[in-house]
Amino acid sequence: MTLTTESAHPHVITAECPVPCLAGKLPTRALNALNRELRPDPHSHGTVADIARLHSAQRLEEIRGIGVGGIVKIQAVLAAAGLTENSDQHPDHSSAAPRPA
Numbered sequence: 001m002t003l004t005t006e007s008a009h010p011h012v013i014t015a016e017c018p019v020p021c022l023a024g025k026l027p028t029r030a031l032n033a034l035n036r037e038l039r040p041d042p043h044s045h046g047t048v049a050d051i052a053r054l055h056s057a058q059r060l061e062e063i064r065g066i067g068v069g070g071i072v073k074i075q076a077v078l079a080a081a082g083l084t085e086n087s088d089q090h091p092d093h094s095s096a097a098p099r100p101a
């Protein structure tokens, strides 16, 4: 599963995408909070990979303004971009679904 941006130039969201590529995918509040957290200077942006790093370090919940709903949406974006390392949510449908005989 891939996730495309909702910008004027749609493209698949990848680890290299800057945070603003997620506009429309995440709440504006969460986007702004991520930008504040990740932006090293006003002329550059953090990337989706940076968000994945915060997520795996479980630091997303420490960032003011994201909120639980924002974290859920961030996780969905990361999962769609193939960036979550959470084996609990491994998309392995074959074990859950009953196999046709």
Ligand SMILES: [Zn+2]
Pocket (backbone or CB within 6 Å): 005, 011, 012, 013, 014, 016, 017, 018, 021
């Ligand atoms: Zn992008």
